[in-house]
Amino acid sequence: MVETQAATSVQGHDEDCAKRRQIIKGARTVFLEQGFDGASMGEIARAAGVSKGTLYVYFTDKNSLFCEIIEQESIAQGMLSFDFMPERDIETTLKVFGTAYIKLLCNPRGASAIRTVMAIAERMPDIGRRYYERVIANSLGRFARYLDQQVKSGTLVIDNCDLAAAQFTKLCQATLFLPFIFQMTETPSSERIAEVVDSATRMFLAAYRAKPDDARPS
Amino acid sequence: MVETQAATSVQGHDEDCAKRRQIIKGARTVFLEQGFDGASMGEIARAAGVSKGTLYVYFTDKNSLFCEIIEQESIAQGMLSFDFMPERDIETTLKVFGTAYIKLLCNPRGASAIRTVMAIAERMPDIGRRYYERVIANSLGRFARYLDQQVKSGTLVIDNCDLAAAQFTKLCQATLFLPFIFQMTETPSSERIAEVVDSATRMFLAAYRAKPDDARPS
Amino acid sequence: MVETQAATSVQGHDEDCAKRRQIIKGARTVFLEQGFDGASMGEIARAAGVSKGTLYVYFTDKNSLFCEIIEQESIAQGMLSFDFMPERDIETTLKVFGTAYIKLLCNPRGASAIRTVMAIAERMPDIGRRYYERVIANSLGRFARYLDQQVKSGTLVIDNCDLAAAQFTKLCQATLFLPFIFQMTETPSSERIAEVVDSATRMFLAAYRAKPDDARPS
Amino acid sequence: MVETQAATSVQGHDEDCAKRRQIIKGARTVFLEQGFDGASMGEIARAAGVSKGTLYVYFTDKNSLFCEIIEQESIAQGMLSFDFMPERDIETTLKVFGTAYIKLLCNPRGASAIRTVMAIAERMPDIGRRYYERVIANSLGRFARYLDQQVKSGTLVIDNCDLAAAQFTKLCQATLFLPFIFQMTETPSSERIAEVVDSATRMFLAAYRAKPDDARPS
DNA sequence: CATGAATGAGGATTCATTCAT
DNA sequence: CATGAATGAATCCTCATTCAT
Numbered sequence: 001m002v003e004t005q006a007a008t009s010v011q012g013h014d015e016d017c018a019k020r021r022q023i024i025k026g027a028r029t030v031f032l033e034q035g036f037d038g039a040s041m042g043e044i045a046r047a048a049g050v051s052k053g054t055l056y057v058y059f060t061d062k063n064s065l066f067c068e069i070i071e072q073e074s075i076a077q078g079m080l081s082f083d084f085m086p087e088r089d090i091e092t093t094l095k096v097f098g099t100a101y102i103k104l105l106c107n108p109r110g111a112s113a114i115r116t117v118m119a120i121a122e123r124m125p126d127i128g129r130r131y132y133e134r135v136i137a138n139s140l141g142r143f144a145r146y147l148d149q150q151v152k153s154g155t156l157v158i159d160n161c162d163l164a165a166a167q168f169t170k171l172c173q174a175t176l177f178l179p180f181i182f183q184m185t186e187t188p189s190s191e192r193i194a195e196v197v198d199s200a201t202r203m204f205l206a207a208y209r210a211k212p213d214d215a216r217p218s
Numbered sequence: 219m220v221e222t223q224a225a226t227s228v229q230g231h232d233e234d235c236a237k238r239r240q241i242i243k244g245a246r247t248v249f250l251e252q253g254f255d256g257a258s259m260g261e262i263a264r265a266a267g268v269s270k271g272t273l274y275v276y277f278t279d280k281n282s283l284f285c286e287i288i289e290q291e292s293i294a295q296g297m298l299s300f301d302f303m304p305e306r307d308i309e310t311t312l313k314v315f316g317t318a319y320i321k322l323l324c325n326p327r328g329a330s331a332i333r334t335v336m337a338i339a340e341r342m343p344d345i346g347r348r349y350y351e352r353v354i355a356n357s358l359g360r361f362a363r364y365l366d367q368q369v370k371s372g373t374l375v376i377d378n379c380d381l382a383a384a385q386f387t388k389l390c391q392a393t394l395f396l397p398f399i400f401q402m403t404e405t406p407s408s409e410r411i412a413e414v415v416d417s418a419t420r421m422f423l424a425a426y427r428a429k430p431d432d433a434r435p436s
Numbered sequence: 437m438v439e440t441q442a443a444t445s446v447q448g449h450d451e452d453c454a455k456r457r458q459i460i461k462g463a464r465t466v467f468l469e470q471g472f473d474g475a476s477m478g479e480i481a482r483a484a485g486v487s488k489g490t491l492y493v494y495f496t497d498k499n500s501l502f503c504e505i506i507e508q509e510s511i512a513q514g515m516l517s518f519d520f521m522p523e524r525d526i527e528t529t530l531k532v533f534g535t536a537y538i539k540l541l542c543n544p545r546g547a548s549a550i551r552t553v554m555a556i557a558e559r560m561p562d563i564g565r566r567y568y569e570r571v572i573a574n575s576l577g578r579f580a581r582y583l584d585q586q587v588k589s590g591t592l593v594i595d596n597c598d599l600a601a602a603q604f605t606k607l608c609q610a611t612l613f614l615p616f617i618f619q620m621t622e623t624p625s626s627e628r629i630a631e632v633v634d635s636a637t638r639m640f641l642a643a644y645r646a647k648p649d650d651a652r653p654s
Numbered sequence: 655m656v657e658t659q660a661a662t663s664v665q666g667h668d669e670d671c672a673k674r675r676q677i678i679k680g681a682r683t684v685f686l687e688q689g690f691d692g693a694s695m696g697e698i699a700r701a702a703g704v705s706k707g708t709l710y711v712y713f714t715d716k717n718s719l720f721c722e723i724i725e726q727e728s729i730a731q732g733m734l735s736f737d738f739m740p741e742r743d744i745e746t747t748l749k750v751f752g753t754a755y756i757k758l759l760c761n762p763r764g765a766s767a768i769r770t771v772m773a774i775a776e777r778m779p780d781i782g783r784r785y786y787e788r789v790i791a792n793s794l795g796r797f798a799r800y801l802d803q804q805v806k807s808g809t810l811v812i813d814n815c816d817l818a819a820a821q822f823t824k825l826c827q828a829t830l831f832l833p834f835i836f837q838m839t840e841t842p843s844s845e846r847i848a849e850v851v852d853s854a855t856r857m858f859l860a861a862y863r864a865k866p867d868d869a870r871p872s
Numbered sequence: 873c874a875t876g877a878a879t880g881a882g883g884a885t886t887c888a889t890t891c892a893t
Numbered sequence: 894c895a896t897g898a899a900t901g902a903a904t905c906c907t908c909a910t911t912c913a914t
Contacts, residue, residue, distance in 0.1 A: 019877080035337055037255030041905060051879045056906065112340065118399060119253060119337025122330070125401040132400035163393055163417060170388035175381055181336060182350035183343040199381060203425040237895090259888055269896045271890085280888065455898080471773055473691030477884060487900045489886080498884065548776065554835060555689060555773025558766070561837040568836035599829055599853060606824035611817055617772060618786035619779040635817060639861040673874090695909055705875045707911085716909065 020058050023048045028069050032112035036066055036120050066120075070127055073113045074134035077104065082139065084146035090155055090209075091201060097143065098172040098197035105173065106180045107187055115181065140165050156208045164208060171200035238276050241266045246287050250330035254284055254338050281342075288345055291331050292352035295322065300357065302364035308373055308427075309419060315361065316390040316415035323391065324398045324406055333399065358383050375428045382426060389418035456494050459484045464505050468548035472502055472556050502556075506563055509549045510570035513540065518575065520582035526591055526645075527637060533579065534608040534633035541609065542616045543623055551617065576601050592644045600644060607636035674712050677702045682723050686766040690720055690774050717778075724781055727767050728788035731758065736793065738800035744809055744863075745855060751797065752826040752851035759827065760834045761841055769835065794819050811864045818862060825854035 026048025030039045041062055045052045059065040082097045104110050113131075121128030144165040150156040158164045174196050179185045244266025248257045259280055263270040277283040300315045322328050331349075339346030362383040368374040376382045392414050397403045462484025466475045477498055481488045495501040518533045540546050549567075557564030580601040586592040594600045610632050615621045680702025684693045695716055699706040713719040736751045758764045767785075775782030798819040804810040812818045828850050833839045 033340065035255070035341070037253070038341060040903080042903090052905090053879055053881095053907080054877080057877070062905070115336050115340060118333050121399065121401050122251075122253070122333065123256065128400040129402055132396065132402055136396055136400075160417075163414065166392040167389055167417070167421065170392055171385055174384040174388055178350065178354055181339065182346040182354070183339050184347055184350055196381065199378075199385070203385065203421065206425045207421040258886080260886095263897095270888090271896050271898095272894085274889070275894070469776060471691070471777070473689070474777060476882080478882085488884090489900055489902095490898080492885065493898065551772050551776060554769050557835065557837050558687075558689075558769060559692065564836040565838055568832065568838055572832055572836070596853075599850065602828040603825055603853070603857065606828050607821055610820040610824055614790055615786065617775065618782040618790070619775050620783055620786055632817065635814075635821070639821065639857065642861045643857040694907080696907095699876095706909090707875050707877095708873085710910070711873065 019050065019054065023050060023055060023058055023065075024069060024072065026050075027065055028073065031066055031069050032073075032109065032116055035116050036062075067127060070113070070117060070131055074131045077110065077113065078134040078138045082142065084142065086146070086149055090150060091205065093146075094168065094201045094204060095197055098168065098200055099193055101139065101169055102172050102176055102188075102193050102197065106176055106193075111181050140169065143168070154210055157210045158208050164204075168200060168204050171203060172197050174200065237268065237272065241268060241273060241276055241283075242287060242290060244268075245283055246291065249284060249287050250291070250327065250334055253334050284338075285342075285345060288331070288335055288349055289352075292349045295328065295331065296352045296356045300360065302360065304364070304367055308368060309423065311364075312386065312419045312422060313415055316386065316418055317411055319357070319387060320390050320394055320406075320411050320415065324394055324411075326405065329399055358387065361386070372428055374426045376426050382422075386418060386422050389421060390415050392418065455486065455490065459486060459491060459494055459501075460505060460508065462486075463501055464509065467502055467505050468509075468545065468552055471552050472498075503563060506549070506553060506567060510567045513546065513549065514570040514574045518578065520578065522582070522585055526586060527641065529582075530604065530637045530640060531633055534604065534636055535629055537575065537605055538608050538612055538624075538629050538633065542612055542629075547617050576605065579604070590646055593646045594644050600640075604636060604640050607639060608633050610636065673704065673708065677704060677709060677712055677719075678723060678726060680704075681719055682727065685720060685723050686727070686763065686770055689770050693720075720774075721778075721781060724767075724771060724785055725788075728785045731764065731767065732788045732792045736796065738796065740800070740803055744804060745859065747800075748822065748855045748858060749851055752822065752854055753847055755793065755823055756826050756830055756842075756847050756851065760830055760847075765835055794823065797822070808864055810862045812862050818858075822854060822858050825857060826851050828854065 023044075026046075027039075027044045030044045030047050033039075034043075041052055041055055044065070045055055048055075055065065059068065082100055084093060084097065088096075105114070113135075117128060117131045140162070144161045147156060147158055147161040147164055151158050151161065176188050176193065176196055180188065241262075244264075245257075245262045248262045248265050251257075252261075259270055259273055262283070263273055266273075273283065277286065300318055302311060302315065306314075323332070331353075335346060335349045358380070362379045365374060365376055365379040365382055369376050369379065394406050394411065394414055398406060459480075462482075463475075463480045466480045466483050469475075470479075477488055477491055480501070481491055484491075491501065495504065518536055520529060520533065524532075541550070549571075553564060553567045576598070580597045583592060583594055583597040583600055587594050587597065612624050612629065612632055616624065677698075680700075681693075681698045684698045684701050687693075688697075695706055695709055698719070699709055702709075709719065713722065736754055738747060738751065742750075759768070767789075771782060771785040794816070798815045801810060801812055801815040801818055805812050805815065830842050830847065830850055834842060
């Protein structure tokens with residue numbers, strides 16, 4: 001109510017007023033738990049602690065509320081990104097990245113988002129694409145560029161860095177992701193993650209690390 | 219309602235009479251195309267060419283019909299399995315298996331099933347688990363046993379064959395599976411599949427093929 | 437349940453089975469009493485003695501139920517038509533027709549239909565047009581053709597029979613129709629109707645009856 | 655909220671302060687365009703350029719706002735009335751009046767008002783009655799009094815001037831009003847109006863003009 | 873007074889399920 | 894057994910109305 005805030009508080013219910021955030025929070029819970037069809041606007045309203053009518057003050061319909069949730073979720077996950085510090089040795093970098101990546105994928109929230117988006121991707125392809133681009137392609141792209149640098153600096157020998165990036169992330173998922181997403185296990189322990197990521201790193205480096213002979217072909 | 223029918227009508231409707239199969243066929247189409255919530259019993263009845271009432275003669279409710287579909291689908295996919303001919307050289311075996319595996323995963327039917335089950339796994343965890351066991355763990359298990367044999371026969375050196383099996387299948391998915399399931403691309407071409415599977419095979423063998431030195435440590 | 441009926445009973449819920457008629461009856465009451473927007477599907481269901489769901493078995497939506505009501509109503513009113521017996525003397529014919537016409541217009545049911553259709557004509561022009569053609573233009577047209585005959589037979593001298601027909605029906609409405617439709621009065625008594633129709637007839641004949649001189653211009 | 659405004663804000667909101675007029679203007683547009691049920695308070699607020707809350711400062715509810723609109727509209731139309739200059743010859747007077755009357759009835763605004771009121775008359779009979787009295791009975795009454803004068807001055811011979819007044823206005827509507835209100839045609843052209851009004855005038859005078867013989871029966 | 877955010881009752885519509893035939 | 898008409902609960906969404914500021 002003071003002048004310093006006046007400029008931003010005028011904006012009405014379009015940006016990020018408290019109610020809107022409150023709704024989004026409730027909707028995220030319900031949508032990610034129940035999926036698009038499983039979630040009802042009534043339940044969302046209850047979860048958010050507002051009336052059903054209020055939902056429609058902030059979002060034109062169920063669809064657009066859902067899109068907003070996925071959008072935010074994908075931005076949030078896309079931002080959680082991984083610093084590839086070029087000066088650090090490759091092995092450590094791979095392990096740190098792989099571990100962080102798996103922890104993102106194999107926790108209840110990340111898995112819910114993936115499941116929910118995957119489920120709806122056939123009927124709402126745009127949602128699927130946006131999510132893929134924001135969350136998956138984005139990390140993968142940054143990782144691929146890191147690999148590029150390493151190739152240029154002679155540490156690695158890789159033909160197709162995009163493929164290599166995908167390969168590494170896939171290797172890290174090995175026995176962890178699918179069992180988790182199909183509800184076979186709880187979130188994997190740090191030990192199991194470390195084990196799988198170590199193996200992935202070894203395999204990756206075995207395939208792509210520059211050999212001494214490569215460097216000195218003369 | 220007359221006696222002439224009594225004999226046949228006694229047998230019950232529990233096994234696999236034609237009507238039941240007909241219903242399952244229609245339901246599979248609709249469930250896999252639309253997902254659990256998207257499918258309506260009316261549409262299923264229409265697709266199966268029976269009345270809505272008949273659905274309830276064979277299945278107690280929508281839920282149990284869905285379970286049956288997924289059960290059958292998972293059995294069907296689990297049966298489509300891969301012959302690991304021990305006499306064939308490893309490289310070829312890996313490539314043949316990898317290619318078949320990806321073709322199974324990245325075609326509309328396989329993807330629909332995975333999507334559908336993944337989507338529901340949070341609300342119906344049993345379904346998720348059964349599917350995983352039947353379809354994924356099953357193939358993976360057989361592949362792991364094949365690797366075991368190869369380890370025993372000295373062709374490969376693998377510490378954890380379950381992990382290795384998962385690694386190979388994951389490597390084969392590298393750049394193919396997710397873009398497909400998130401609707402970024404159509405079913406990948408044979409060429410692209412071959413490329414990715416070849417790279418996976420190379421990487422796998424680089425890591426796990428027995429080196430000449432390994433064999434003669436004595 | 438006997439064979440003689442088999443052929444017609446097959447038709448399902450498309451033609452005029454009892455339920456459908458029952459729904460239409462209830463819907464007519466409610467729609468004509470409350471107008472399109474004022475009527476709720478719940479109230480219609482209650483008035484028809486069926487469940488809300490049943491309404492949608494027979495009609496795709498509120499709109500099409502409404503159209504059906506108006507269609508039927510307009511057909512019913514259009515069929516109530518007026519015999520113009522050429523052999524009867526004109527004066528009697530006009531009085532009989534005028535009286536019947538006003539009784540149609542100025543009774544609760546006819547008025548409700550006109551009101552309801554008029555109200556919706558701006559948003560659903562097709563409904564307005566169909567109703568006008570079926571109910572109004574139809575009677576008017578037949579009356580105009582009767583006048584034509586009388587002109588040809590020398591009894592009347594009329595330049596524009598369509599205009600004349602409209603004029604007569606309007607004259608008959610004089611002080612009756614609007615007060616009734618705006619709820620100023622109950623259905624007018626036969627005496628009042630006779631009075632107005634007599635006056636209309638006199639005026640019409642004063643303007644259009646062939647004078648003796650017209651017939652013998654020689 | 656400061657004292658400077660106190661003085662003016664005391665006067666209450668009952669009469670015709672600017673805000674109130676502003677609301678009425680917006681509401682008229684929306685109500686006449688969409689009908690009572692079709693109009694939403696939100697749209698009215700938008701059309702009036704005030705907040706929804708303000709509507710309820712000036713009017714207790716939607717109903718009473720609607721009544722006010724119809725009231726004002728009926729007054730406005732009732733005032734648009736027709737000067738019956740006694741010195742002008744009857745034929746001209748009738749033609750001028752008939753033409754003005756039809757132009758009032760058969761233009762979008764007049765038609766909207768009639769349609770709107772007619773539509774609601776069954777559910778809100780008072781509204782119907784007030785409108786009839788103000789708009790229809792009023793013009794008709796003044797016209798009837800004019801006819802009275804003409805009867806007294808010997809120009810016309812009319813038994814029931816109220817009936818005659820209604821007859822003339824009805825004759826003028828002949829082929830024009832109903833087709834227009836049922837959306838069969840656009841606003842009729844001046845030529846068509848002139849044609850119908852001329853015919854009405856001729857017919858009216860043929861029936862009611864004093865004949866030379868009438869005047870000198872003695 | 874003026875606002876507009878918030879409400880919740882009510883409306884149209886869908887759909888899993890039942891039941892008389 | 895097979896049917897399909899009938900149901901009514903549940904869903905999304907709208908809108909008149911209220912109230913704190």
